[in-house]
Amino acid sequence: MTDLATAVEYGHVEPITVYFDDLDAMGIVHNARYAVLLERAVTPYWTERGHYFDHNGPSTPDLFHAVREFAITYHRPIRGAGEVHVHFWLNHLGETSAEYGFRFHSPDATVVYAEGRRAIVRLDPATMRPTPWTESARAVASTLLR
Template sequence: MSVEPLQSAPPVPYGQLVPVTVHFDDLDALGMLHNSRYPLLVERAWAEYWHGLGFGFDGDWAAAGDMCNVIKEMRVSYERPVTRPGHYAAHLWVERLGRTGLTYGFRLCDADGTGTYAQGHRVLVRVDPQALRPTPWSERARTIAAELLRPEAEAEAA
């Protein structure tokens, strides 16, 4: 199964580059992107990516399927500040794909995929909506996530 980019974005060697926009009101009093906005932009990029593939959440956790997940861990390393509004990108990929967990990596970067501003990872666990206990990802979600595996992660899984 091949997933087409959501918008025309430059190719990256692995993962997906998703356009994001920094608005003037995302900047703090020093004129830099507020630290809380970096993960928010990445979260929005992931939501757009999955939504573009037919995954979504409309308020019904029982019907949410793979979108019913929780964050176990998040790490962000701020490399250099974003100092003006404009068009940027979130480079998204999968580091590890487990039975119930998924670790994804990300970079907030220039729109063409160069110039990293922040990078990190986030660990998600899919949960059953009634029991709120870990439950396996669907085969469809696993297939899509496997296509986003970074090359080193593919080698480690083999």
């Protein structure tokens, strides 16, 4: 974890790597890749806290969720491959849903590339209907609340 990650007032900052295949023909991160880059940031946070996928499947039922909404505003392009930091947090944790806020920025936090929000809904695998988060997920999620 970086010094910046420990300095935020809420949420978490995760350094991620932008790879060559994340770039478009102009050498900037393709707009559609931001959702994937956000996953690269959020996944290690939850994995380190016991919520992960492996060869046995999901470690908890909370990993069966779907993105309901993804909204992003682009401020400046991320040019080329390399390290970018993602600051993410939870704006809201409901009975069956959650809303993340996020910001992509330079490692020194002086440039904000993009920011937005992502809403997710936990689903029952049998019915595909919303179902409540477990206490384990609520405990981890509470560490991200703004």
